[in-house]
Amino acid sequence: MKDLSVDNLLGIKQLNENDINIIFETADSFKRVINRPIRKVPTLRDITIANLFFENSTRTKLSFELAQKRLSADIINFSAGSSSLKKGETLIDTVNNILSMKVDIVVMRHPLPGAHQFLSRHIDAKIINAGDGTHEHPTQALLDCYSIRERLGSLKGKKVVIVGDIMHSRVALSNIFALQKLGAKVMVCGPTTLIPKYISQIGVLVENNLKKALEWCDVANMLRIQLERQDISYFPSLREYKTLYGLSKPMLDKINKDIIVMHPGPINRGVEITSEVADSSNSIILDQVENGVAIRMAIIYLLSSKINRI
């Protein structure tokens, strides 16, 4: 049956390979839709979606909003800065208040890991995780894998290295789960202080030397250094990080093979990746952004089709 095995998108961990492939095939269709003269379909005209961002976001929020508008859904937006949270309202109360306005889907970003899991036990609306603390960011992982699939055809047996701050990155964890489910081999690379101690137990290779990692891989996903999550210093200086883990053109030239370079954005140009590399033909950073809309349309479409089948 071509149907998702889940009712909410809480994380990649809950999906199986078949689910991911259904999402990809549906995204293929939506990618064609968003490249037509009229980039909109009327499918979700009777669905209402609430975007609840309890943590700042620019591109994910824009991408979700655009995906929802392209599907003709009605949307309401909420961001923590201007809400009653500051007045002491609980998460369930906030969400239930919004749901009583007859909302069908909740897209939520929340600073606490597991907030979506918790909410899914208490409300009926479909929930899409747009990032929960340092836990998961499933739509980012899906669009990353989709972008690799678009370039390489399939992920089976492909080698992907994720470079940077693995410890604080929800993008890294979701990517690891998604890549493994699709049959890719995953390595993480970065300073030991930024690599979780037990990560090798989930079948991930660990490498501290960027050059060796690049020689091994087909795809390098360069993560952003999250200065806002580093309350203590994990490396001596940004300059040292850049020297050891920044990806530059001379380094790419040295490894003697063509690898794909990705970045979930926003880029700290000149830190994890130089401008020359970010704008080179190896980079698929802008494809990732375009694919993000198609992937989010696919997820919203597939989950919506489960709402109170008429």
Add this chain to the structure above:
Amino acid sequence: MKTSEVLNSLQFSHTIRRLCYQLIENHNDFSNSALIGLQPNGIYVTNRIKKELENICQKEILTGSLDITFFRDDFRRKDTPLIPSVTNLDFSVENKKVVLIDDVLFTGRTVRSGLDAIMTFGRPSKVELLTLIERRFSHHIPIRADYIGKSIDTIESERVTVNWEEVDGLDQVILHTPEEK
């Protein structure tokens, strides 16, 4: 289930040929026309007509395929999600005479969705509808075809299948009628 043959292989090819000549009457040399098959089954009719027309006219005929999934009116009314097929239109339909093509015109709902879908590719100067089989008296909405291979009278519980030589080994149209209890 009782089955009866609506069109045999010979009648099938005569019908396709007649439809082609009817198209030529209205579209002359097809210089500003496009044939667009509705996914999934309209594609077979479109390909056959394209082949026949190209034989007759000795020139290439512009064709494409259109998926109507996202424009359907039965979203959330099925047990599984509606999974889309491929749309293959690498040209604009702006100011073109478009012929939408399907194998069976039954309720008319697919064609209704097709009309909405085609408008997202531009504003055609004219849209016509060609169907190999028309099930008369079964339409749910007021949609009629401009070119009809064969019109048949059926009741709701009956089913029409179109077999294609390239898929099923034989060109044939069959009517399935449930046995009376």
